[in-house]
């Protein structure tokens with residue numbers, strides 16, 4: 631009898647930890663079990679303000695007008711089964727946690743927002759402090775947002791979003807951002823999502839992360855569709871990096887081709903997909919031209935199915951991988 635109890639205890643202790651309910655995602659409405667993330671778009675935008683870090687601010691848009699403009703696009707995504715949207719607009723480019731919270735309440739879609747800074751495009755979107763600050767000081771700001779919430783909203787980021795300039799070497803500011811992201815990840819567990827493009831630029835960041843002992847399963851190579859040499863996907867997969875093919879709104883055939891390559895090679899388990907669509911543009915009439923979040927469902931998925939993708943492949947790309955990538959312990 632004692633042996634039986636012992637065996638039962640051992641069996642219980644050896645149950646996989648993944649589904650014990652402790653894994654969660656951090657949405658703008660608080661923590662939710664990761665099992666409820668559901669079908670997710672991992673790289674979209676609701677609003678982007680390109681005016682520059684020195685001029686942007688909440689005064690640049692009217693939340694009620696943005697909500698009215700964006701809601702039909704969210705409803706269209708929801709009608710296609712979308713449960714969660716990862717909003718990738720960083721601070722100083724139009725990040726607005728309260729707007730996302732309102733949109734979430736009105737649409738029923740869960741939103742994740744981010745902490746971090748955007749170094750690409752010649753530092754136009756970086757606050758002045760980045761020049762003088764050390765990586766530790768930047769990380770302290772981002773960790774502060776993760777622990778206490780963004781500004782005084784109480785809304786916490788669900789991931790880290792940074793961006794670097796393209797090239798095979800990083801400039802000093804970009805290197806500082808990558809180091810700050812690594813420190814923030816180590817303190818908070820948040821996933822590092824980095825606007826990157828070519829593999830050479832991903833590799834330069836990966837070398838820094840490796841030197842800081844960051845597990846590369848917590849790094850997302852954003853805009854990986856901009857890499858022309860598909861063999862780079864093999865290298866990224868071998869390293870355990872997330873390959874983000876996230877420009878579907880702009881190029882369906884290019885994504886089809888890359889996804890077919892990843893399926894043939896057997897590494898869809900490290901691939902994330904999204905549209906990089908949206909977004910309300912402050913200063914333009916009615917927020918300007920808005921790209922919806924539906925090409926994946928209406929165009930790409932039917933083509934993937936014709937190419938032999940199964941329901942379980944689609945589920946992996948849209949449900950399982952986002953959950954594994956964005957889950958926190």
Ligand SMILES: [Zn+2]
Pocket residue numbers: 673674675718906
């Ligand atoms: Zn984007």
